[in-house]
Amino acid sequence: MNSVVDAALLRLVGGVLTLLVFASAIGFVMHRFSGRGPKRAMVENINARIRAWWVMASVFAISVMTGAIGSIVLFSMISLLGMREFVTLAPTRRADHRALVWCFFAVTPVEYGLIYAGWYGLFSIMIPVYIFIFVAIRVVLAGDTERFLERTATMQWGVMICVYFVSYVPALLMLRIPGFERQNAKLMFFLVLVVELSDVLQYIWGKAIGGRLIAPSISPNKTWAGFVGGTLSATAAGTVVWWATPFGPVGAATMAFVATIMGFAGGLIMSAIKRDRGVKDFGSLIDGHGGVLDRIDSLCFAAPVFFHLTRYFFAA
Amino acid sequence: MIAGILAKTSSLVCGTSVEWRCDPHSSAQRVYFGNHSSHLDFVIIWSALPAEARRLVRPVAGSDYWQRGVVRRHLADRVFHAVLISRTPGIGCRCDAAKASVRRMADEIGARCSLIVFPEGTRGVDGEVGAFKSGLFHLSRLRPDVELVPVFLENLNRILPKGEVLPVPMLSRVVFGSPLPRVPGEGKQEFLARSREALVHLQVAS
Numbered sequence: 326m327n328s329v330v331d332a333a334l335l336r337l338v339g340g341v342l343t344l345l346v347f348a349s350a351i352g353f354v355m356h357r358f359s360g361r362g363p364k365r366a367m368v369e370n371i372n373a374r375i376r377a378w379w380v381m382a383s384v385f386a387i388s389v390m391t392g393a394i395g396s397i398v399l400f401s402m403i404s405l406l407g408m409r410e411f412v413t414l415a416p417t418r419r420a421d422h423r424a425l426v427w428c429f430f431a432v433t434p435v436e437y438g439l440i441y442a443g444w445y446g447l448f449s450i451m452i453p454v455y456i457f458i459f460v461a462i463r464v465v466l467a468g469d470t471e472r473f474l475e476r477t478a479t480m481q482w483g484v485m486i487c488v489y490f491v492s493y494v495p496a497l498l499m500l501r502i503p504g505f506e507r508q509n510a511k512l513m514f515f516l517v518l519v520v521e522l523s524d525v526l527q528y529i530w531g532k533a534i535g536g537r538l539i540a541p542s543i544s545p546n547k548t549w550a551g552f553v554g555g556t557l558s559a560t561a562a563g564t565v566v567w568w569a570t571p572f573g574p575v576g577a578a579t580m581a582f583v584a585t586i587m588g589f590a591g592g593l594i595m596s597a598i599k600r601d602r603g604v605k606d607f608g609s610l611i612d613g614h615g616g617v618l619d620r621i622d623s624l625c626f627a628a629p630v631f632f633h634l635t636r637y638f639f640a641a
Numbered sequence: 642m643i644a645g646i647l648a649k650t651s652s653l654v655c656g657t658s659v660e661w662r663c664d665p666h667s668s669a670q671r672v673y674f675g676n677h678s679s680h681l682d683f684v685i686i687w688s689a690l691p692a693e694a695r696r697l698v699r700p701v702a703g704s705d706y707w708q709r710g711v712v713r714r715h716l717a718d719r720v721f722h723a724v725l726i727s728r729t730p731g732i733g734c735r736c737d738a739a740k741a742s743v744r745r746m747a748d749e750i751g752a753r754c755s756l757i758v759f760p761e762g763t764r765g766v767d768g769e770v771g772a773f774k775s776g777l778f779h780l781s782r783l784r785p786d787v788e789l790v791p792v793f794l795e796n797l798n799r800i801l802p803k804g805e806v807l808p809v810p811m812l813s814r815v816v817f818g819s820p821l822p823r824v825p826g827e828g829k830q831e832f833l834a835r836s837r838e839a840l841v842h843l844q845v846a847s
Contacts, residue, residue, distance in 0.1 A: 405810075409656055413812040419767060419802050425809040608812060609658060 329392050329510040333569045337514050338386050340566070345382060348375045373613030381611070381620070385517060389510050393441060396495040396513060401437040405429065406617040407487035407625075410607040414598075415479040420469035424460050428484050432456055436492050443499050452489040457481050486625050487618070493628035500632075500640045505571040512635065515570050515577075516584060519563040520627045523585040524592070527555025544596040556585040571639050583634065584627040591626025595619075644720050648688035648695065655681060655800055656812035659689040662843075663790060663819045666691055670755050671788045671820070673698070674777055676770045676840055677759035678798030681808070686757050686792050687721065689815045700757040701746055703728045724749045724756070743776050747783040755787075756780075760836070768798040770841050773833040781823075781832065788820035789836065793843035816843040 352372045359368040388395035412425060432452065439448040464477050497512045505512075531551025539547045563581025567574040595618060599607065608616020651657075675686055683700045690698060704725035707717040717723040726742040750756055758780070760773040781789060795814040821839055824832075 409810050409812055412809065413656075413796065417799070419799075422799075422802055422805055422809060426807045429809060430807070608656075 328390075329507065330390050331508065331511075333508075334390070334511050334514065337511065337518065337566060337569055338390075341382050341386070341518065345375070345379055348378070370613050375613075377611050377613050389514055392510070393495070393498050396498065396510070397437050397441050400491055400495045401433055403617060403621060404433050404437075404488045404491045406610065407491065407607075407621065408433070408483055410616045410618045411483040411487050412480075414602040414604065414607070415476075415483060416472065417476055417480065418469055418471065420467035421464055421476055421480065423467065424463040424480060427463065428456075428460070428480065428488075432484060433488050436488055437495070440492060440496050440499060445496075445499055448492075448496060448499070452484055456484055460484070490625040490629050491621065493632045494624065496632055497635070500636055502571045502635075502640050505639075508571075511569045512571070515563065515566065515581075516628065516631050517624065518566070519559055519581045519584050520588040520624050522562050523555050523559030523588050524623055525555075526558045527551040527589070530554030530558070540593060540596075543593055543600060547593070547596075552589060556582070556589060559585045576639075580631065580634065584631050587627040587630045588623030591623040594626065595622035644695065645692075647684070647720065651681065651684045652688045654808060654810050655685055655797065656810065657685055657689060658812070658814050660814065660816045663817055665694070665817070667788075669788045669820075670750060670753065670784075670786065671790050672756045672758060672777070672780060672784075673790050673792045673817070674758050674760050674836065674840065675792040675794050677761050677764050678766075678768055678794065679764065679801045679803070681797045681801050682759065682764075682794055683721075683757050685794060685797060685813065685815060689817075694755070697753055698755045698757060699724050699750060701726060701759075728762070739774075739776065740779060743779040744783065746776075746780055750784075750787075757792075760833075764803050765798075766803065768796075770837065773837050775829060775833065777836060778829045778832050785823065790820050791818040791836065791840040791843060792816065793818070793840055795844060818843045 352368075352375045355368045356372060359365050384399065388399040408429060417425065436448065436451060439451065460480050461477050464473065464480070494513055494516065497516065498509045500509060500512070502509070502512075527547070528551065530553075531546065531548045534548070534550035534554065536548050536550045538545065539549050539552050560578060560582040563584070564574060564578040567577035570577050570580070572580055595607075599605065606615030607618035610616055611620055614620050673686055675682060683702065687695060687698060687700060699722045702717065702721075702723045702725055704727050707713050707723060707725055717725060724746055726745065727738070746756060746758070758777065760777040761771040762774045762776075763771075765771045777789070781787075793814075793816040795816070796811055797813050799809070800811050800813060801808040818839060821836055824835075827835075
């Protein structure tokens, strides 16, 4: 197997490394001068987040560079961890147990197996068509009609968000783009970089400028300044690294912009779910960030749109 | 080694987060009493304990279940050091046999060990905490020197409900409460109601 690592991918990794070193340095300085009081707690949270970013970026970079199998294993794990957080908050009942067992132990491996096999047709309809129907059938066979639609719909949403949407990230490896053969790892890197950078930049702009909340009934942290500054600066970052994509500068800017907007919407949707269930975070697996779903909420909603736009406009 | 691996695996599968409202490293002998809703219950309490406490804790379990088959017997004897008792069918009948079991628990822990017990006697349905059987009361009478620590288990009934074989690996929570205060001269019913209350109250975040 030829390596997927080329000069452009190494430059992307190098760029992320530089950003992390820079962030850690700033975190260190802030820690030295933060003193006591409430500011201290915020600085400590920021430093915990930066440390977690080192781990997440390393795991992601390594799995991307090991080729298809590495990325598929990584994102299938993310799907399972996300599902567990989602289902924990879901209003499921005892009768839903078997349906959930299927979702965890059959649907997830098969969906990622289809990506590995390169079977695009079944990959793209299995969950929205067959699993959607299967979940409803399995629950109805269990015979408990109490809040039937709510329970069924929640499970369907769980599989859609945590498995189907997340699997679109490694699915980028399936696309055949003329002149970009064997280079799709960079596409994956581009998407994740832009979306995650957008999250970080929204946080930074929001904290730096503050101002009016964009959706006060949903999230106390999202401001207009964060939204505009974050999406625009992440789009700029995506444009700067256009050479790593098959899109060209204008195309890269457009794709990055769409990804950040979808990511922002994803963050809002997942915040609304959390608010409804009365929790602040989906979990506590990632120090400083919360759960896995708290970290990938924006990626979930950006990935499928990014995939299909790329497929429609750029793939053969 | 088996114990270590088993503890790690089970807390990983059940995504357990542990909350202590008493000193986890206390050297006091304790009776950990928990709500019972799943086969995973005692393994999860056991794996949530610090390693040194885990070596000294002995779960009380039904001999009818744990003496079936070589693997279960090995686990019960060598890994968990379980105190196996024969379960008395129904409530209130065969009082002597029940008393004998409690006396055995009190004897078996000697001067060093702790116990894990489930005072409901059997697994409840849908996460509800049932009425306590009298075993905990008699145990507290026989061993007034031992701390009674309530342990609330959340979500394990959803991870592995009664009658299911495969778990759904959701997240779970274990809360160790502070030891139950001793009330001199307290009657059996008051004691049982009070200890059940202490357990149920742990599900409210402190």
